[in-house]
Amino acid sequence: MTGRALSTPLTELTGVRYPIVQTGMGWVAGPRLVSATAEAGALGILASATLPVDRLRAAVREVRSRTDAPFGVNLRADASDAAERVRIIVEEGVRVASFALAPSRELIARLKDAGVVVIPSVGARRHAEKVAQWGADAVLVQGGEGGGHTGDTATTVLLPQVVDAVGIPVVAAGGFHDGRGLVAALAHGAAGIAMGTRFLLTSDSPVPDAVKARYLAATVKDVTLTTKVDGLPHRMLRSDLVDALERSGRVGALLRAVRHAAAFRRETGMSWPRMVRDGLAMRHGGELTWSQVLLAANTPMLLRASMVEGRTDLGVMASGQVAGIIDDLPSCAELVDRIMTQARATLRALPPAD
Template identity: 80%
Template sequence: METALTRLVGVRHPIVQTGMGWVAGPRLVSATADAGALGILASATMTLDRLRDAVREVRCRTGEPFGVNLRADAGDAGDRVRIIIDEGVRVASFALAPSRELIAQLKEAGVVVIPSIGARRHAEKVAAWGADAVIVQGGEGGGHTGEVATSVLLPQVVDAVDLPVVAAGGFCDGRGLVAALAYGAAGVAMGTRFLLTSDSPVPDAVKASYLAATVNDVTVTRAVDGLPHRMLRSELVDSLENSGRTRALVQAVRRAAGFRRMSGLSWNRMIREGLALKHGKDLSWSQVLLAANTPMLLKSSMVDGRTDLGVMASGQVAGIIDDLPSCAELVDRILAEAEETLKSLEPLRSAP
């Protein structure tokens, strides 16, 4: 199935596996790439040395194109861009809109730049700065998310920019791919669906929590870091939502201490990074600390399997996923479903 996305990045199928922290490592990315989709390596939770090693590991595992996701607001974003360029990575994706300077640096080196955006105005901005495509995430998507549903946001962006648009938020099968293409998208991006594969490194017990979730178990909360964050409801989420400020601060300090030990960051650096995430919002001190060490909360679940101590970012689509195929099986199934869906629509064209 050839689209503007497949031509742009050189993959066989218009499907993207998003860069999920602690999840989208070399194993998942290479399996996705071998399946013919675009795998995106998550770098935000990696040191610079680990990022370089991870890129090289993916390249050893597969000869197919892949990408690296990074945070545009990270203090070392320039260093990470240099690694992407030096290592010959095909695609750079961004969790936040990158600066005009970063886009220019990447494009000059021949790297395809695909920022993720959650509003039409953001798409218009990065398009004017030279982005090659955009991933549009509607409110159904996991992690930090907006309020506008994909079915409303996607056509807005398609009409606003003359770029390949990749739809994210609520996709898991071939029907969704056809629907996205009908809206004018050039493909779909999926996080939770790829998290729930046999190639995903997430512990089996955590995957079981996702599979057991209903649509109503995937909630949006501001209790973690003050920003809308879509995740599975858990003991931690309930605790934070029901805690007073003092108790929430104690919990935040304890978790921040764990992240500081893991990352090597100073308390001052962590607090500065937390404050940088406020975006003018009235955050409590517990939310500032939790915003700075959200990676530790994700690691507790996604790596350590401690769902009682961590958060489980999740798209709402988790409520309708019930199996763990390999990436190859998943991509093949999506393409087969898409073909079947398109065939089922043919009689409508010839109907009197």
């Protein structure tokens, strides 16, 4: 493991050794990956959106059985059971709560009152300003290079905007995979970096080997941005399924959405009304077709098909653009050590200031 720690406002806030965050990727960031990340000295984030609420507590306890290091849990802020998941986080003494989308003022207050560090994920300056005003301890800002649901502003443009706009630590996401990126983010004023795709492509990741091979074989041009999966901009690997979704008309899209929705309902026990409510909650003011509403509610099943079952023909593969330049599968410990070693070498190689 890397030697001395690198102290930033992020490490001081969360208690980890290095200013590196492994994001809460659904079906990927389970106890195995999170505990390996935490043991390596970075902040592992457990994905809870793809866990039924009654399994969340067991997953948290499994991470804790594997490591004594701090870790976090990621929540969907718009989920109908978000309050119940927050209760479990508080009761289990989890160090950090991260959110996909901005949580309500009430959820932030409840977590902070319990001593939990709150780090929402945002994709726009105005959203960062809002959660900062509501009391968030830090904010994770993702540029358009990032995988999954993402925006259209590059990290190098968005990051300094947010750093200048808020008075809390900012974690940079979107396009990071090595020590040079960490140094660049720190130079922009960030307190650390967050990575999803890079941690997905480790030996500690539970993703099937055949799926990892698809990522490793991808070029930058094989990573595409589409709205055809659930109506929102979604960055993922190009595949036959994604191409079919891009070409499909309303009837075909609706039939495909109903099939996936039925599978998601069987897997989670979620009712049809709740699925529709969750799908509508993800619109964010946009106009979605009914097929997109259903897909928005059960996109986790499309991810599960690939990330768990290895069926890339039936599922989608969320991916940052960095997949096109990653070519190996180190352990989390090896990855963190490599990043920190390169970061220190990069800093030493910078010309001295006059």
